[in-house]
Amino acid sequence: MDIDPTFGVFFKYSEQLRQRVVDEYLAEGVGTATLAARHGIARTVIRDWIGRYRQHGSAGLRKKFSHYDASFSKG
Template structure:
C-alpha cells in the first residue's frame, strides 16, 4: 500500500503543470515535501501516467552500468537520470555509483538474499551397472576406497572434537 495513490499524484502534478502555483506552495498546501513533488513532475514528463504508478523492480548489472555511463557521459544529475530511466529512488543510482567506484562491474551484480543453504555432503557416485566389486574397474575401486578413508577420518575427527568438548564442559562444571 503506497502512501499516495495514483489519482492524488495526478491531481497534484496537473495543478503544477497548469501553473496554479510553484513547487513549494503546492507541496505545502498538500502536506508534501517539494522534492517529492519535483520527482513526480519529472517522472510524469518523462513517462506520462506510468511514471506515477507504483513500481517494484530489480535491475541487472548491465542496466546499472548503462545508467551510470549515461549519467557520466551526459553529465546528468541523480534525479535527471532516475527520471529518464524510470528509477523511482534516486538514492539507488547514488548507491550504484558508489559500489561501482569501490568494486567495478562485479559490485553491481545483485547479491543473493536470505539465509545461505546448508552445505550438503556429496555421496560417492553409485555404480550404474556393476553390482559386485569384481566387475568394477581398479580405478573405481581406488576412488571408492579413498572416499571411504576420508569419511572414516572425518568421523574420527568429529568424535575427537565432541569428546574434547564434553571433557571441557565436565571440567567447567566442577
C-alpha cells in the same frame, strides 16, 4: 521506524540496466535527478549504484547470491 529505500531493490534491476545508468552518469555528466526521471528509478538507488561502481568497478553492480547449508546457520 526508518526504512532503507534501497533495501531489496538492488536485485529488481538487471545488471545491464545498472551499468547503463552508471555509464550515462559518468559519460554525460547528467545528475541523478535527470537519470531517475529518465529511467523511473529512485535517486537513492542510482546514488547507491554509482557508489558501488566507484568502490568496486563493474563487480559492484553484479548480483551476489549466498547459499548456506543448515549446519552453517546453526553456528
